[in-house]
Amino acid sequence: MNTDIVKIDGSFGEGGGQILRTALSLSAITKRPFEIYNIRANRKIPGLSHQHLQAVNATALICNAEVVGNRLRSTDLTFYPGEIQAGTYHLDIGTAGSVSLVLQTIFYPLSLTNKPSSITIIGGTHVSHSPCIDYLIHQWLYFLKRIGFDAEIKILRAGYYPRGGGEVLIKINPARPQHPLKIENRGKLIQVTGISTVSNLDITIAQRQQTQARKRFLERKIPHEISMGETPAVGKGTMLLLVGKFEHSRCCYFSLGAIGKRAETVADEACNEFFSFLETNGVIDEHLADQLIIPFAITKGASQFTTPGVTQHLLTNIEIVKLFLPVTIDVFGNPNEEGTVKIHFSE
Numbered sequence: 001m002n003t004d005i006v007k008i009d010g011s012f013g014e015g016g017g018q019i020l021r022t023a024l025s026l027s028a029i030t031k032r033p034f035e036i037y038n039i040r041a042n043r044k045i046p047g048l049s050h051q052h053l054q055a056v057n058a059t060a061l062i063c064n065a066e067v068v069g070n071r072l073r074s075t076d077l078t079f080y081p082g083e084i085q086a087g088t089y090h091l092d093i094g095t096a097g098s099v100s101l102v103l104q105t106i107f108y109p110l111s112l113t114n115k116p117s118s119i120t121i122i123g124g125t126h127v128s129h130s131p132c133i134d135y136l137i138h139q140w141l142y143f144l145k146r147i148g149f150d151a152e153i154k155i156l157r158a159g160y161y162p163r164g165g166g167e168v169l170i171k172i173n174p175a176r177p178q179h180p181l182k183i184e185n186r187g188k189l190i191q192v193t194g195i196s197t198v199s200n201l202d203i204t205i206a207q208r209q210q211t212q213a214r215k216r217f218l219e220r221k222i223p224h225e226i227s228m229g230e231t232p233a234v235g236k237g238t239m240l241l242l243v244g245k246f247e248h249s250r251c252c253y254f255s256l257g258a259i260g261k262r263a264e265t266v267a268d269e270a271c272n273e274f275f276s277f278l279e280t281n282g283v284i285d286e287h288l289a290d291q292l293i294i295p296f297a298i299t300k301g302a303s304q305f306t307t308p309g310v311t312q313h314l315l316t317n318i319e320i321v322k323l324f325l326p327v328t329i330d331v332f333g334n335p336n337e338e339g340t341v342k343i344h345f346s347e
Contacts, residue, residue: 006034015316019316021052024055025105026320028065033079034079038076039076048070048075049073059106063083064085065082084109084112090120091119091121107170111150113174118169120170122166126237149295160233185306187249191245199233199237206228240255255267290314297321298325301345306340309336310335
């Protein structure tokens with residue numbers, strides 16, 4: 001193990017949990033220990049929540065790490081990684097904390113082993129401030145497979161705030177030879193596909209979401225196909241997810257229902273984000289931009305993409321990645337504006 005410890009101020013930049021999750025993933029991969037302080041210091045409730053604690057403990061489990069400070073609300077943590085072990089893991093967040101964010105934390109270390117892994121995670125699958133699990137299936141995983149990663153995600157049960165209880169099964173195979181990905185332009189819009197779903201609610205809500213989205217696309221003469229369905233869940237919830245398929249790339253936006261939120265509003269939120277994307281030269285959506293930094297950074301060669309918005313989340317994630325890897329990352333564009341990201345990894 002590399003004993004050169006990486007020290008991180010958890011209040012740096014965006015100051016959220018992604019700083020911790022990125023550090024955990026890369027610590028496991030590089031075998032470099034790290035110390036993080038001021039974890040989520042500027043948040044309403046600072047320190048580790050259940051979701052962050054599960055990400056810490058899950059990463060420690062898969063790489064036999066020694067950890068100091070892994071307790072609820074802790075603002076300081078030290079992580080000493082060991083060898084990554086592929087295997088079968090069962091993780092329960094215990095709340096509606098994000099399944100997606102815990103999965104993304106352990107995904108890359110497990111992908112870089114030489115054996116397959118199977119992970120079951122219980123928690124929130126469709127919650128705010130997190131990519132829903134359908135986003136990971138239809139957008140995140142699509143790009144990872146283009147790079148050379150190999151995995152499948154199956155939703156056994158959805159989990160909404162506040163009850164959680166969702167269950168997801170993930171099969172991760174060893175990553176094939178990874179290839180850098182340069183997307184210089186997205187090309188022509190071919191079609192928008194969508195999913196309108198409900199859980200333990202009247203199916204007419206999903207129909208209204210579907211109808212409103214169809215109306216918005218018909219107004220702009222955009223080819224579209226929006227399916228509808230019911231998803232098993234412990235609690236109640238709705239979702240509309242849209243995937244814009246272009247010649248060379250794709251974007252993805254979604255919206256979740258809430259008590260008192262009209263079905264038409266759910267549809268409008270996702271549609272409006274998609275239409276805003278069309279006004280830019282982005283090749284991927286701004287949410288995926290920061291999620292691709294790690295896989296591109298651990299892939300030899302030069303990758304490139306244009307994001308419709310250079311977010312603080314993206315800039316913060318880049319700086320954390322550079323603490324662990326011999327990678328050059330250049331961002332051409334101002335914060336909160338359109339920008340191009342170039343990533344080059346060389347050992």
